[in-house]
Amino acid sequence: MTVAYLWSPPAVPTLAVRGRAERAPVHRLFFVGRNYHAHAVEMGRPIDKGSEAPFYFTKSPSTLVESGATVPYPLATKDYQYEMELVVVIGRPGFRVTEADAHTLIAGYACGLDMTRRDLQLAARDKGRPWDLGKDIEHGSVVSEMVPMPGVVVERGAIALQVNGQPRQASDLSKLIWSVRELIADLSRHYHLQPGDLIYTGTPEGVGPLQPGDRIDGRVEGIGEIVLHVGAAR
Ligand code: MN
DSSP states (O other): OOOOOOOOOOOOOEEEEOOOOOOOOOOOEESSSOHHHHHHHTTTOOOTTOOOOEEEEEOOOOGGGEETTEEEEEETOEEEEOOOEEEEEOSBBSSSOTTTTGGGGGGEEEEEOOOOOOOHHHHHHHTOOSSHHHHTTTTTTEEBBBEEOOTOOOOEEEEEEEEEEEEEEEEEEGGBBBBBHHHHHHHHTTEEEEEEEEEEEEOOOOOOEEOTOOEEEEETTTTTEEEEEEEEOO
């Protein structure tokens, strides 16, 4: 039976897939907070892995934007920032998976940008309020094509970002506090992971502000590249 809607239902967000005509439908967007020591320090909140668990926030899949896009500088902030991240694409369901089995959920990887209204995020953080106004922002989840790498656990490789050709972030995936295996196992304790779930694994140090007209170029060694243009404020 055909369903009649009062208005058009939203389109399913999707990723381009390298080497394939099909696109990958996206289910949920998970983001890991402070997952590189040097970034945790620059945020003023170092991580003690021995006594802390990873933490997460989510963004609506409707915030997804493809690499190469021009996004407006959001009006509600004076401190719009980039965060370059490795993105894990989940391709199989999994709940309470072990670290040893975590790789079986992996469909591939992408490059991602976790765009942030830093002033609003920190104001919320410091008042103990949710981060949504700082993080779950329109056009705020940028993603490259997915590179199919089923069952492959990425453990090292350079991750870097430039703004207008100037280096801003440079680190290595081997510096992730919680690894891809650990993140999948831990997140699957809290959620029944599903195909199309994306895990943004956190950003290295060097985050900073953007201005209208800026061009961002990011790359992850062995995965690919991502581009974003910051348009006029609106
Ligand atoms: Mn982030």
